[in-house]
Amino acid sequence: MGIQEIATVTGLSKATVSRALRGLPSVADTTIDQVRRVADELGYVPSSAAAGLATGRQRAVGVVVPVIDRWFYVKALGGVDAELRRAGHDLVLYNLGGPDGDRDRAFRRSMLRHRVDALVLLSLVLDETERSELQLTRHPMIVIGGPAPGLRNVGVDDPAVARLAVEHLLGLGHRRIAYVGGQDEAGMNVAVPYRRRDGFVETMRGAGCSVPRGWLVDGRFSFAGGAEAGTVLLGGSADERPSAVFCASDEMALGVLLAAARLGLHVPGDLSVIGIDGHEHGAVVGLTTVAQDPEAQGRTAALAVLAEVDGAPPVPVPPAPATLVVRTSTGPPREGRRR
């Protein structure tokens, strides 16, 4: 059942078996072969608990998500996972379960239990207590998406991304641009939506365009929210409604496209729509977007904490790339609408 059995069967010592199993160089090749063979025959299954106890390393890292069912989180999680598996580490998922998930207990009960060697936090806003509790473990930590005070983070430069999107619209001749963003209902880092909105507002101001107060709409970072926002925004006559909508996420942009379709608006003839993310569905419907790569961000984050676990100093991570992907949902405003 354990290493001991292999030892008795082979007539070796536990120590040697342990070394052989790990393929340490100080073991004769023949011994290694023999041990491995016997281990196989016996159906030996190593115990990571025992190894973890002995070494102090669990070979596992925790990933904390505010909620699980968001495109960005799922993708990022996949990236973290890929890199962890390559490194032979396990992934322990801590899902805060949205605003109703009882965060406190989840935090102390699990994340702190030395079950993992490091933590990757997805777009989290931590309060004082949470932060100090996490510090307790002295684990390497990194945040994906949105800056977090006192922690390294990987993610796009949100204001710049917003600027890129807005400048695309401005470049096409749009002046009447609305913004759909808003607070994610369920725990997204407060910073991200605000930073994108600010990027929008400032770029517009820089171009000398005013933004009516009603054109900063909350789309709750979801498809449904985007559809609702779009319905409100696009309900009016051609003179009243924007000629373009900038959405802080593709999921919302898809919702706006849906709303436009329902209202009989042609895209991009009557309306241009641009999003942020690079969601797969966007490609199918021709959504112009500023694409980022959350999976890559996840991989970067994983590598960063893994390195730190191995004793490397925590160097800051450069901003993740984001590129404008022009498709068919954006085009010049109709003649005569331009002003």
Next chain:
Amino acid sequence: MGIQEIATVTGLSKATVSRALRGLPSVADTTIDQVRRVADELGYVPSSAAAGLATGRQRAVGVVVPVIDRWFYVKALGGVDAELRRAGHDLVLYNLGGPDGDRDRAFRRSMLRHRVDALVLLSLVLDETERSELQLTRHPMIVIGGPAPGLRNVGVDDPAVARLAVEHLLGLGHRRIAYVGGQDEAGMNVAVPYRRRDGFVETMRGAGCSVPRGWLVDGRFSFAGGAEAGTVLLGGSADERPSAVFCASDEMALGVLLAAARLGLHVPGDLSVIGIDGHEHGAVVGLTTVAQDPEAQGRTAALAVLAEVDGAPPVPVPPAPATLVVRTSTGPPREGRRR
């Protein structure tokens, strides 16, 4: 740093401290309070590895997913997670990473390492080797979605679900019905798509409707795949194309709706579309569907393995409920098209 410190500070024994920390009834309340207070002051963080070693229970369960970025898996994962957290267990995520993810190593390297007390497999097809390796650990196991030989499973009755959907269409008067399903590119249980397709074919046959060979289309269980399938299926004239499409998943149905919109078809006037799942986006676009609740299935699965870990016998789980949700994407076929 450990339990020992608390022991020396309080003047108690390690054993009592251990008991106090766990709030065992055999400990004086005053002692419990004292121990907890000191533990707090010392910033004590328990080691699950040590506890696991001592008890043989890791208080963690593994969830194996073929790929992470699918609606069903994400939802089910959320359900499993919710129940695990309630029970104070951690969730270790094993992502096979699709067809290219190197499955074998992932399997033996991680899942077998006694890191978890039980396993929840999401829609997995296991081969012989995999199954026997998993058996090695003697862990309680359960499958969500699609029957798996020799394992308990929770999920909907796929043939029945298909029948429900098709009968809805038949009831509306449709006779020219196409099916979009197909093998998931990335590891979905082979059984599920086939069982749904068979349910479709048999129900059609039972109603005396023939299904042209070209009307069983592969939508790859994805949005993009559905859109492509729809484009192919709906390209012809009104006489050539089906009056209704039954999709084995909502994501594909959404793709078909998109294709229909692009081709200028009115739904449900020119075409009815029905899916399976209950995807949130479906509600927004009025997609009729047979809704299931993967989150509930996840919770059920988690409870089942948790109970088995606690020594309960593995009783079979009844099929998960699925209900027809009629929205606006289905209606009677146009007069004259009926035949």
Next chain:
DNA sequence: GTGAAAGCGCTAACAA
């Protein structure tokens, strides 16, 4: 290249 022995931090009899 291999072995002996001492833990890692906790829990679980068995006593007291």
Next chain:
DNA sequence: TTGTTAGCGCTTTCAC
């Protein structure tokens, strides 16, 4: 109600 004593299964000096 609390303490004593063994481990859980592995890794790791330090010898040989």
